[in-house]
Amino acid sequence: MGIARHIKKLEGYVPGEQPKSRNVVKLNTNENPYPPSPRCAKVLSSFNLDDLRRYPDPNFSALAKAIADENGTTPDRVFVGNGSDEILSLAARVFVENNESIGSLDPSYSLYKTLAAIRDVKWIGTPIHSNPRTLKPSNPSRISLFLWTNPNAPTGEFAEPKAISSFAKKFKGVVIVDEAYADFARGNCMSLATAPRNRNVIVMRTFSKSYSLAGLRVGYCVGPKDLIDALYKAKDSYNVDAVAQAVALAAFKDGAYHRKTVAKVVKTRKAFEKALAKRGWDVIKSESNFVFAKPPAGAAAKDVFSYLKSREIYVRYFPGPLTGDRLRITIGTDGQMKTLLDALDDRFRGEEKTRKTNKTKTRKQPPRK
Ligand SMILES: Cc1ncc(COP(=O)(O)O)c(C=O)c1O
Numbered sequence: 059m060g061i062a063r064h065i066k067k068l069e070g071y072v073p074g075e076q077p078k079s080r081n082v083v084k085l086n087t088n089e090n091p092y093p094p095s096p097r098c099a100k101v102l103s104s105f106n107l108d109d110l111r112r113y114p115d116p117n118f119s120a121l122a123k124a125i126a127d128e129n130g131t132t133p134d135r136v137f138v139g140n141g142s143d144e145i146l147s148l149a150a151r152v153f154v155e156n157n158e159s160i161g162s163l164d165p166s167y168s169l170y171k172t173l174a175a176i177r178d179v180k181w182i183g184t185p186i187h188s189n190p191r192t193l194k195p196s197n198p199s200r201i202s203l204f205l206w207t208n209p210n211a212p213t214g215e216f217a218e219p220k221a222i223s224s225f226a227k228k229f230k231g232v233v234i235v236d237e238a239y240a241d242f243a244r245g246n247c248m249s250l251a252t253a254p255r256n257r258n259v260i261v262m263r264t265f266s267k268s269y270s271l272a273g274l275r276v277g278y279c280v281g282p283k284d285l286i287d288a289l290y291k292a293k294d295s296y297n298v299d300a301v302a303q304a305v306a307l308a309a310f311k312d313g314a315y316h317r318k319t320v321a322k323v324v325k326t327r328k329a330f331e332k333a334l335a336k337r338g339w340d341v342i343k344s345e346s347n348f349v350f351a352k353p354p355a356g357a358a359a360k361d362v363f364s365y366l367k368s369r370e371i372y373v374r375y376f377p378g379p380l381t382g383d384r385l386r387i388t389i390g391t392d393g394q395m396k397t398l399l400d401a402l403d404d405r406f407r408g409e410e411k412t413r414k415t416n417k418t419k420t421r422k423q424p425p426r427k
Pocket residue numbers: 087088140141142143144167207211236238263264265266272275276277
């Protein structure tokens with residue numbers, strides 16, 4: 059009686075810290091450092107309060123149509139969620155039987171594991187360094203939903219759409235390509251989702267990253283009509299509120315602003331990757347709005363994380379054997395990245411000095427007889 063046994067055991071997903079102070083350098087949750095399109099402000103300031111008396115459009119028709127038009131498909135192949143997290147949560151409910159499993163790359167977005175636990179099904183990780191093309195889709199563990207983050211998080215790596223396509227062709231279950239960060243990458247899988255013969259690929263995007271609207275909570279996905287219909291069946295009647303629908307639509311239609319913001323982030327990312335590498339960090343080539351990097355030899359990622367926090371600079375540290383030696387750093391403005399690099403220089407200059415002093419001391423010792 060009471061709380062279900064598997065929920066009692068559950069640790070729950072731990073989101074990145076949201077510090078109260080506005081004066082910190084916040085590079086820990088892959089938010090966009092730039093404001094959303096100015097058209098969003100216009101929609102908000104002219105929003106008719108009377109419209110809030112009524113329930114919102116349950117089919118988010120205008121937004122779904124805009125998304126469909128942009129991607130050369132029809133609105134009945136589009137679903138919109140209260141953040142893409144809601145879509146993931148629905149997918150875990152509608153595409154997975156009780157005796158089946160959810161699969162993903164490992165490491166990947168840690169929410170997937172939690173969603174499987176909430177659903178009381180197994181989560182099966184495919185280590186990132188084995189080639190995902192060698193995955194056996196009909197394996198005995200009965201994976202029925204594979205969540206392929208591309209570019210991956212927290213590593214930032216990009217998998218070629220061809221690899222995902224050939225995996226999906228062999229896979230019996232549903233593949234959701236989680237493209238939360240695809241706008242910052244050199245390619246994406248949308249054409250797999252919109253292809254008329256596609257039977258099992260859903261491509262999912264969010265307004266939280268490249269559109270600077272994490273606070274609004276809007277995500278969407280595109281896929282075969284029967285899978286989209288299944289998501290509709292399981293959703294709350296009015297899962298995306300009226301303000302969110304209107305603001306997301308305004309942002310989506312401002313393509314020029316979106317492209318400009320994305321280009322700024324990518325430019326800063328490239329410069330930051332170089333700056334870190336120059337300082338001896340091991341940086342995984344990112345196609346995202348963050349980098350996953352290992353501090354120079356001798357420095358523990360966890361210690362650097364704590365040091366940065368003491369300087370009011372928030373980055374993300376994921377403990378564990380596959381992730382615990384690196385930090386995930388969101389790309390902010392050029393100014394924010396400079397503040398971070400300056401702080402790192404302070405930290406490592408101190409260490410460098412100690413190393414040099416120790417070396418000198420060692421050299422000064424008389425040779426042993
Ligand atoms: C890979 C990935 N997918 C989905 C999400 C969730 O995005 P949303 O804000 O749309 O719920 C995140 C958020 O960080 C993410 O990293």
